[in-house]
Amino acid sequence: MVDEVYMLSVFEKSAGYHSVLSLEGLPDPQRTHVMWATSKDFGMSGLRFGTLYTENRDVATAVASLCRYHGLSGLVQYQMAQLLRDRDWINQVYLPENHARLKAAHTYVAGELRALGIPFLGRGAGFFIWVDLRKEREEEAACVIMCASVKYNIRGPALIPRMKSKHRIYYITLFSIVLLGLIATGMFQFWPHSIESSSDWSVEKRSVRDVPVVRLPADSPIPERGDLSCRMHTCFDVYRCGFNPKNKIKVYIYSLKKYVDDFGVPVSNTISREYNELLTAISDSDYYTDDISRACLFVPSIDVLNQNTLRIKETAQALAQLSRWDRGTNHLLFNMLPGGPPDYNTALDVPRDRALLAGGGFSTWTYRQGYDVSIPVYSPLSAEVDLPEKGPGPRRYFLLSSQMAVHPEYREDLEALQARHGEAVLVLDKCTNLSEGVLSVRRRCHKHQVFDYPQVLQEATFCVVLRGARLGQAVLSDVLRAGCVPVVIADSYVLPFSEVLDWKRASVVVPEEKMSEVYSILQSVPQRQIEEMQRQARWFWEAYFQSIKAIALATLQIINDRIYPYAALSYEEWNDPPTVKRGSVSNPLFLPLIPPQSQGFTAIVLTYDRVESLFRVITEVSKVPSLSKLLVVWNNQNKNPPEDSLWPKIRVPLKVVRTAENKLSNRFFPYDEIETEAVLAIDDDIIMLTSDELQFGYEVWREFPDRLVGYPGRLHLWDHEMNKWKYESEWTNEVSMVLTGAAFYHKYFNYLYTYKMPGDIKNWVDAHMNCEDIAMNFLVANVTGKAVIKVTPRKKFKCPECTAIDGLSLDQTHMVERSECINKFASVFGTMPLKVVEHRADPVLYKDDFPEKLKSFPNIGSL
Numbered sequence: 090m091v092d093e094v095y096m097l098s099v100f101e102k103s104a105g106y107h108s109v110l111s112l113e114g115l116p117d118p119q120r121t122h123v124m125w126a127t128s129k130d131f132g133m134s135g136l137r138f139g140t141l142y143t144e145n146r147d148v149a150t151a152v153a154s155l156c157r158y159h160g161l162s163g164l165v166q167y168q169m170a171q172l173l174r175d176r177d178w179i180n181q182v183y184l185p186e187n188h189a190r191l192k193a194a195h196t197y198v199a200g201e202l203r204a205l206g207i208p209f210l211g212r213g214a215g216f217f218i219w220v221d222l223r224k225e226r227e228e229e230a231a232c233v234i235m236c237a238s239v240k241y242n243i244r245g246p247a248l249i250p251r252m253k254s255k256h257r258i259y260y261i262t263l264f265s266i267v268l269l270g271l272i273a274t275g276m277f278q279f280w281p282h283s284i285e286s287s288s289d290w291s292v293e294k295r296s297v298r299d300v301p302v303v304r305l306p307a308d309s310p311i312p313e314r315g316d317l318s319c320r321m322h323t324c325f326d327v328y329r330c331g332f333n334p335k336n337k338i339k340v341y342i343y344s345l346k347k348y349v350d351d352f353g354v355p356v357s358n359t360i361s362r363e364y365n366e367l368l369t370a371i372s373d374s375d376y377y378t379d380d381i382s383r384a385c386l387f388v389p390s391i392d393v394l395n396q397n398t399l400r401i402k403e404t405a406q407a408l409a410q411l412s413r414w415d416r417g418t419n420h421l422l423f424n425m426l427p428g429g430p431p432d433y434n435t436a437l438d439v440p441r442d443r444a445l446l447a448g449g450g451f452s453t454w455t456y457r458q459g460y461d462v463s464i465p466v467y468s469p470l471s472a473e474v475d476l477p478e479k480g481p482g483p484r485r486y487f488l489l490s491s492q493m494a495v496h497p498e499y500r501e502d503l504e505a506l507q508a509r510h511g512e513a514v515l516v517l518d519k520c521t522n523l524s525e526g527v528l529s530v531r532r533r534c535h536k537h538q539v540f541d542y543p544q545v546l547q548e549a550t551f552c553v554v555l556r557g558a559r560l561g562q563a564v565l566s567d568v569l570r571a572g573c574v575p576v577v578i579a580d581s582y583v584l585p586f587s588e589v590l591d592w593k594r595a596s597v598v599v600p601e602e603k604m605s606e607v608y609s610i611l612q613s614v615p616q617r618q619i620e621e622m623q624r625q626a627r628w629f630w631e632a633y634f635q636s637i638k639a640i641a642l643a644t645l646q647i648i649n650d651r652i653y654p655y656a657a658l659s660y661e662e663w664n665d666p667p668t669v670k671r672g673s674v675s676n677p678l679f680l681p682l683i684p685p686q687s688q689g690f691t692a693i694v695l696t697y698d699r700v701e702s703l704f705r706v707i708t709e710v711s712k713v714p715s716l717s718k719l720l721v722v723w724n725n726q727n728k729n730p731p732e733d734s735l736w737p738k739i740r741v742p743l744k745v746v747r748t749a750e751n752k753l754s755n756r757f758f759p760y761d762e763i764e765t766e767a768v769l770a771i772d773d774d775i776i777m778l779t780s781d782e783l784q785f786g787y788e789v790w791r792e793f794p795d796r797l798v799g800y801p802g803r804l805h806l807w808d809h810e811m812n813k814w815k816y817e818s819e820w821t822n823e824v825s826m827v828l829t830g831a832a833f834y835h836k837y838f839n840y841l842y843t844y845k846m847p848g849d850i851k852n853w854v855d856a857h858m859n860c861e862d863i864a865m866n867f868l869v870a871n872v873t874g875k876a877v878i879k880v881t882p883r884k885k886f887k888c889p890e891c892t893a894i895d896g897l898s899l900d901q902t903h904m905v906e907r908s909e910c911i912n913k914f915a916s917v918f919g920t921m922p923l924k925v926v927e928h929r930a931d932p933v934l935y936k937d938d939f940p941e942k943l944k945s946f947p948n949i950g951s952l
Contacts, residue, residue, distance in 0.1 A: 101213020
């Protein structure tokens with residue numbers, strides 16, 4: 090370890106300094122590490138800025154992991170980059186002046202020491218002079234004698250000599266003052282208290298009575314129209330947010346003012362009930378601050394939720410009057426009903442410059458990805474109607490449309506679907522024959538039949554959500570609340586909170602041009618998936634749609650996640666209902682670190698009597714660059730393994746473990762010989778996987794060390810006729826399991842399989858000599874709550890030499906037994922933990938028409 094922290098503080102020209110990095114080659118590149126910092130050469134120890142030069146990847150990885158807790162702010166990094174770039178100033182101004190001052194100080198101190206007759210060691214570099222105080226009296230040597238005794242191994246009667254009485258009293262007094270100051274500071278910092286005012290943002294504060302009146306001259310400045318190029322890194326000032334130990338942005342709400350024009354006419358109507366609830370929700374949350382200087386985000390008290398009530402120009406002028414407007418930087422506007430006749434634009438027409446917009450009807454043309462927030466259009470019926478939750482499952486109507494103001498062309502298509510499919514489709518419209526006193530908004534009619542709304546939505550499996558004059562429709566909220574799966578037919582519509590919510594789990598999006606085919610499209614959705622979507626739809630409403638407060642807090646959470654991404658909510662936290670979260674055990678592999686590549690993986694080959702095939706597998710696997718060790722589990726107690734001289738000669742250690750019993754579970758035993766985190770389980774007849782496929786699988790596992798990463802995928806399906814689960818091995822678009830005949834996983838799961846497997850699953854597997862791979866899939870999915878990852882295009886293990894006698898998987902009863910396994914394991918676990926996914930991992934250039942030498946993994950096998 091070479092510490093060059095004083096490399097620029099050599100002030101004697103005759104001395105000079107040569108960095109180890111100036112050599113043509115390092116003495117030992119893997120064991121030579123060079124450090125430098127600005128603390129000495131630039132006198133900037135407070136910034137905690139330093140560098141480490143090393144060619145050892147393990148050291149770099151270890152230090153990088155520490156940087157998570159000792160990172161520099163962006164401001165410091167920017168300042169240091171600007172400083173170090175200015176080489177002319179450093180070389181021509183700073184270093185000559187610094188060297189001159191250091192030399193002058195050294196000359197002065199050295200002269201005084203010579204005059205006192207004190208020996209010293211003077212050098213032409215650094216800030217310090219070593220002095221020899223052995224001849225001085227113990228009282229005068231003070232603490233320096235302790236350092237000298239360590240340096241020169243001098244033993245004295247006491248480690249810390251006594252000071253003179255007057256000095257001791259002085260230092261004790263000084264130390265006491267400093268200690269009391271530190272205690273007081275600590276109490277102020279950590280004692281439970283609130284720096285902010287405890288006053289609430291009450292309804293009275295937002296009353297239009299007794300609020301200041303602000304007159305807007307006709308020539309008042311107007312902000313620019315919304316900048317469509319804005320992104321968080323270009324139009325949002327993150328430095329206003331600063332460091333916050335709680336990782337929470339601070340939101341300031343402007344005080345209410347009444348804006349009028351030159352004639353005294355109000356710019357807008359009284360603040361709406363919904364906007365009042367929104368501001369109340371923010372002020373009651375952890376985000377709120379009443380200190381404008383601490384705010385990261387600013388919310389105007391100008392109500393722009395409904396553009397129909399706004400005077401566009403005057404509202405923009407009012408926004409420009411806000412004290413911290415600054416072109417709208419870090420300002421958030423909430424709008425649910427954008428546009429107006431005849432165009433009905435999909436974003437608020439009020440000029441707003443750089444302000445963020447939480448809008449309720451964005452299209453892909455007006456939505457600024459990663460900057461704006463798409464929010465739902467609130468449905469007042471949510472608060473007015475009591476709608477008990479209805480469980481998932483088949484319902485009276487397969488498809489239902491409940492919107493009243495539907496475009497005539499769309500209504501023709503819907504009525505055609507109803508005529509074609511009969512009672513399975515119900516198309517409702519506005520009622521024209523209601524008696525007085527009956528709210529039309531609470532009723533829907535089909536011919537002369539009247540239905541209660543939104544209760545009728547609970548009678549349908551799928552509910553149509555069509556675009557109206559505006560893209561965003563309040564009916565989406567009603568449909569979700571009813572647990573009806575929304576069928577969204579609105580091209581270019583950006584669904585609410587789509588930045589974080591996975592709408593594929595709760596809705597079906599159909600292009601407008603395919604509206605006539607919507608019935609057949611919906612029929613292709615499996616019943617199991619429909620029931621999951623019904624549950625997910627209801628939960629989306631409960632979590633994010635049911636109140637103005639829920640909408641406001643979800644919006645702020647999304648913005649908070651952008652500013653503090655290291656503390657952001659995960660996909661699962663946004664999308665998994667509480668029942669799912671509680672049903673899964675916390676993932677034990679919680680560290681967000683990628684296992685080092687240098688460690689490699691251990692291949693475990695379970696074998697019984699196929700020696701020739703086993704040797705071929707060993708030879709092929711040994712070609713994988715990241716293989717660290719190969720472990721053969723010999724599962725035949727009636728036959729000895731081959732002699733040592735017969736085994737293939739490979740570049741890594743090969744160890745043979747003999748088992749006491751012939752059990753399939755032996756492949757998942759936590760053997761002491763497994764020293765790597767990664768394990769590759771591979772059968773003794775898997776000779777068709779290439780080294781590139783295996784290496785790529787290992788690289789994918791390193792990115793997802795808590796997953797099962799494998800090759801051929803399999804699927805579990807619900808058989809509605811038999812009313813139970815079945816095992817599917819044919820080619821499909823989905824996968825929920827990977828075969829452990831060739832799969833990577835963390836060695837921790839060997840321990841769980843052997844010692845923590847629920848019920849009698851392990852014994853059942855060993856008794857039936859089948860399904861140990863399904864059991865491992867169940868175990869990993871239940872512990873982590875995550876799906877498997879299938880890599881490369883392979884869907885089957887092809888083994889031309891294998892016969893029906895050799896291969897267990899070729900037995901005709903195999904599929905039936907595998908289905909029984911799934912039902913058995915689901916019964917023991919008490920749930921179905923397997924997750925269905927529709928993707929796989931392939932190398933980036935796998936299908937690209939590039940020369941093979943440019944591809945990292947050119948030899949990826951066929952299907």
